[in-house]
Amino acid sequence: MDVTAVDRSAVNGASALHRAAPRSKLVAVALLICAVVVATDPLALAGVTLALLGAAGAVRLPLRQMLPLALYPALFAVIFALAAAPGPVTAALIVLKAVTAALGVVVLMFTTPYPQVFAPIQRVTPTIVGDALLMTYRSLFILAEKSADLMRAVRLRAGVSARQPLRSAQATTRALGGLLLYSFDLSQREYDILRIRGYEGGFRVTPQSSTAPAADVAAIVFGSLALALTLAARSLPALAGLTWMTTLAGLALLIAGLLLGRRTR
Amino acid sequence: MSHIHIPDGVLPVWLWLAGWIAAVTLIGLAARFGPRGAAARRTVPLVGAVSALVLVTMSTEIVPIAYHINLTVVAGVLLGPWLGAISAFIVVLTLSLLGHGGITVVGLNTLMIATEMALGWALVRGGARLLGRARIAPVAAVATVLTLAMTTTLLVGVVALAGAGAATRDTGALDPETLEFRNPFSDGVIGIGLLGGGHDHEHEAEDDDAHDAEHDEADEDHGHAVDDDHGPALDVGRFAAVVYTLGPIGWLIEALVTAAILGYVARVRPALVLDGALTAEHRPRYGDEQGGH
Structure with a gap:
């Protein structure tokens, strides 16, 4: 899980989705998650997933970095599906639900800086929660870098080796102990800095406005269509047996999106 | 966990x-x-x-x-x-x-x-x-x-x-038990019979009965995992x-x-x-x- 890659893409990216208003993207993701919740047809959901991948490819998001994150929950979903699903179709549906929802939030996080995503949450939560959320974001990158340095130091000192698992585990946990002490000291330093700057509780994040209104509309239309499609596949008996066509349509959109992304490179 | x-x-x-x-x-x-x-x-x-x-x-x-x-x-x-x-x-x-x-x-x-x-x-x-x-x-x-x-x-x-x-x-x-494949053009001019489509309406009632019977058997196979009234659990x-x-x-x-x-x-x-x-x-x-x- 490379959180720094997510932040790099969110902050430095310049695609139409990056320029869309965070509020529109949050609404689109909420609609997509509603679509995932109501979906009972794996073929319809597969169509949505492929179309979403196509959209990400069309605006040239870093798919190579995004896909491992989006597929990561599939590992756990497969175990859950094998353990609890009553049949293979339900198992496929569970895995697809995991991947589609994860892909939706990963697209959001790769195109929107964390503070912008947290801003609406900060408005409805107690001050201590909203502020700690933003401090977590700041500390995360510092600790991720420190953790990488510590693990590199442990490896260089030959503390980690597959031949000596016990010694490796001891060295790794000692490094984590060091990281814990470092994180505690970091919180002390951050507190001192906040005091000097006159912090009285309540960080303010200015919401980012849209510079690509078409992308705002496109994101919300995509989310609405995904919800309409999964709802229709679930509740309209006339559509039973025809949802394989949405998978094909999704595949066509994926290919079109990838070609479009390559062409605009 | x-x-x-x-x-x-x-x-x-x-x-x-x-x-x-x-x-x-x-x-x-x-x-x-x-x-x-x-x-x-x-x-x-x-x-x-x-x-x-x-x-x-x-x-x-x-x-x-x-x-x-x-x-x-x-x-x-x-x-x-x-x-x-x-x-x-x-x-x-x-x-x-x-x-x-x-x-x-x-x-x-x-x-x-x-x-x-x-x-x-x-x-x-x-x-x-x-x-x-x-x-x-x-x-x-x-x-x-x-x-x-x-x-x-x-x-x-x-x-x-x-x-x-x-x-x-x-x-x-979760209720994907209605999943099936059908050809949307089977009733029109291009009735090519792909993916199980192309069957005529006279046989639909029989097909439905057969389908129900298959479902019942499948339900019995799944034992307690499937409930007739409430779908798969x-x-x-x-x-x-x-x-x-x-x-x-x-x-x-x-x-x-x-x-x-x-x-x-x-x-x-x-x-x-x-x-x-x-x-x-x-x-x-x-x-x-x-x-x-």
């Missing part, structure tokens, strides 16, 4: 909505009964740093066993139950935004991790008082195993609640068997790591483990009573 790796749309709506409501209530209580005023300002970077630490360790593999640890008991010992609940919410929300756990199950996950932190805090503190500082490592190991066993049972309870056929069908979470027995077979390996690894870390910290900074991160020397500095300068 630190958090539920169940995707969105698997658990019934009433269950994850109840989880969200309970989690929001817990966060509200934590903000009300936790530190206030200057002490609250001191806790903001502390909760941020500890939450970030938990997030970083969740992305750090223990070489060579390829297992991600959680450090929820360690975070609980440092923060205590109220701040632990806030940290649990932050960790779960951030993870869900990285695709690790569903957005809808954030509430249930918050309750699970907050329970782990509170239980871990109570057991480690109680054990350390009872057996002394020197035995903090074994106390932490036992506390971690007990905590994880308890939350794993909670997880099985959640799946058992979701596993009732009525719940899954009524909320539409999650198999709680099989799920519990898998979780209680694989879970103890994770509990053991987590217990060893937690014991090693808390043992190490207890040697170099005992107050952090025995009194928590907000001991007298770490409380708000002079001049911060009113906030800022």
Whole structure:
């Protein structure tokens, strides 16, 4: 899980989705998650997933970095599906639900800086929660870098080796102990800095406005269509047996999106 | 079993909505009964740093066993139950935004991790008082195993609640049994008969009867997993068997790591483990009573 890659893409990216208003993207993701919740047809959901991948490819998001994150929950979903699903179709549906929802939030996080995503949450939560959320974001990158340095130091000192698992585990946990002490000291330093700057509780994040209104509309239309499609596949008996066509349509959109992304490179 | 790796749309709506409501209530209580005023300002970077630490360790593999640890008991010992609940919410929300756990199950996950932190805090503190500082490592190991066993049972309870056929069908979470392939052009000019299409309407009634009979047989095969009135349900027995077979390996690894870390910290900074991160020397500095300068 490379959180720094997510932040790099969110902050430095310049695609139409990056320029869309965070509020529109949050609404689109909420609609997509509603679509995932109501979906009972794996073929319809597969169509949505492929179309979403196509959209990400069309605006040239870093798919190579995004896909491992989006597929990561599939590992756990497969175990859950094998353990609890009553049949293979339900198992496929569970895995697809995991991947589609994860892909939706990963697209959001790769195109929107964390503070912008947290801003609406900060408005409805107690001050201590909203502020700690933003401090977590700041500390995360510092600790991720420190953790990488510590693990590199442990490896260089030959503390980690597959031949000596016990010694490796001891060295790794000692490094984590060091990281814990470092994180505690970091919180002390951050507190001192906040005091000097006159912090009285309540960080303010200015919401980012849209510079690509078409992308705002496109994101919300995509989310609405995904919800309409999964709802229709679930509740309209006339559509039973025809949802394989949405998978094909999704595949066509994926290919079109990838070609479009390559062409605009 | 630190958090539920169940995707969105698997658990019934009433269950994850109840989880969200309970989690929001817990966060509200934590903000009300936790530190206030200057002490609250001191806790903001502390909760941020500890939450970030938990997030970083969740992305750090223990070489060579390829297992991600959680450090929820360690975070609980440092923060205590109220701040632990806030940290649990932050960790779960951030993870869900990285695709690790569903957005809808954030509430249930918050309750699970907050329970782990509170239980871990109570057991480690109680054990350390009872057996002394020197035995903090074994106390932490036992506390971690007990905590994880308890939350794993909670997880099985959640799946058992979701596993009732009525719940899954009524909320539409899982019901793919109508899945079939049909050719949309079979009734028109281009009746090519692909994918099972192309059959005429006279035979539709017969086909439907045959289809129903097949369904009945399939339902019997699935035994209790399928309910005629309520659609397919999650198999709680099989799920519990898998979780209680694989879970103890994770509990053991987590217990060893937690014991090693808390043992190490207890040697170099005992107050952090025995009194928590907000001991007298770490409380708000002079001049911060009113906030800022």
